Amino acid sequence: MDLALLRTFVTVHRAGSFTRAAALLGLSQPAVTSQIRTLERQLGRPLFLRQARGVTPTTIGDELAHKAAPHLDALVEIAERGLDDDSSVRTLHLAGPPEFTAERALPALTELAGDDGLGFALRASFGNAEETLEGLSAGHHDLAISTVRPRGALLTATALCDEEHVLVASPRWYEEIGTGAVHGKGPAALENLPVVEVHESLPFVSRYWGSVFDSRPAASGTVVVPDLRAVLACTVAGAGLAVLPRYLCTAALERGEVVALHDPAVPPLRTYFLVVRTGTLAMPHVARAHEWLQHAASDWG
Numbered sequence: 001m002d003l004a005l006l007r008t009f010v011t012v013h014r015a016g017s018f019t020r021a022a023a024l025l026g027l028s029q030p031a032v033t034s035q036i037r038t039l040e041r042q043l044g045r046p047l048f049l050r051q052a053r054g055v056t057p058t059t060i061g062d063e064l065a066h067k068a069a070p071h072l073d074a075l076v077e078i079a080e081r082g083l084d085d086d087s088s089v090r091t092l093h094l095a096g097p098p099e100f101t102a103e104r105a106l107p108a109l110t111e112l113a114g115d116d117g118l119g120f121a122l123r124a125s126f127g128n129a130e131e132t133l134e135g136l137s138a139g140h141h142d143l144a145i146s147t148v149r150p151r152g153a154l155l156t157a158t159a160l161c162d163e164e165h166v167l168v169a170s171p172r173w174y175e176e177i178g179t180g181a182v183h184g185k186g187p188a189a190l191e192n193l194p195v196v197e198v199h200e201s202l203p204f205v206s207r208y209w210g211s212v213f214d215s216r217p218a219a220s221g222t223v224v225v226p227d228l229r230a231v232l233a234c235t236v237a238g239a240g241l242a243v244l245p246r247y248l249c250t251a252a253l254e255r256g257e258v259v260a261l262h263d264p265a266v267p268p269l270r271t272y273f274l275v276v277r278t279g280t281l282a283m284p285h286v287a288r289a290h291e292w293l294q295h296a297a298s299d300w301g
Contacts, residue, residue: 094141
């Protein structure tokens with residue numbers, strides 16, 4: 001059986017689409033369709049059910065993928081390890097949310113990208129979860145950091161770390177609402193405070209209010225800027241209250257530039273995931289970065 005046909009089959013099985021598989025393989029969609037039809041003729045059985053949006057594997061298709069995929073991944077690993085011994089520099093394409101990627105992931109990975117990085121080069125791009133996962137699925141990235149766990153067989157996600165969210169404001173606002181006011185009155189004490197957020201929908205404030213106060217915020221965004229680092233800067237400057245990841249505002253809290261307005265017994269958390277295309281952890285530079293980030297995350301708590 002032609003290994004090229006099996007490789008195309010496994011890619012279609014993981015992608016759930018001839019179109020997406022073609023993009024990952026660098027082939028035209030008709031070429032992918034032709035290869036799958038050839039394999040189906042050789043086996044005498046249909047491997048996929050064609051649907052309006054993508055394809056669904058048949059029972060024999062699932063069985064073949066289960067048997068063939070590990071061996072194909074092993075062949076990729078052999079080939080990639082052979083390349084890794086070469087003097088050529090391997091490049092890792094990383095994507096993720098701008099703040100977490102810049103503050104956490106990139107500083108950790110640059111230790112691999114230095115002079116002793118064994119040929120490890122790094123390219124990074126920023127985007128929201130949807131953009132990042134779409135780019136990973138399309139083959140534009142090797143490794144993605146996402147706050148959304150993807151569905152389907154094309155992408156494989158591993159929990160990386162949890163992010164604690166903190167309700168903060170400048171000391172001026174803390175003094176204005178009164179020490180302990182939030183604890184005594186709940187969200188009512190905060191209704192008249194301006195809000196700094198990353199989007200008009202108030203994603204961070206709404207999540208905090210729903211988790212901690214079991215309600216929705218009454219205020220609207222006074223300052224809206226699509227970067228949490230800018231949100232922090234505006235909050236320090238006195239623009240209003242904000243909900244920020246603790247890792248991002250810890251230094252400002254320690255310096256007294258912002259104050260935590262509330263200390264819930266169970267703070268809201270958000271989980272980050274490391275995501276790869278299924279099978280690509282056979283590539284040494286991807287596996288090395290994946291393992292390194294997991295190790296680094298153990299010290300972020």
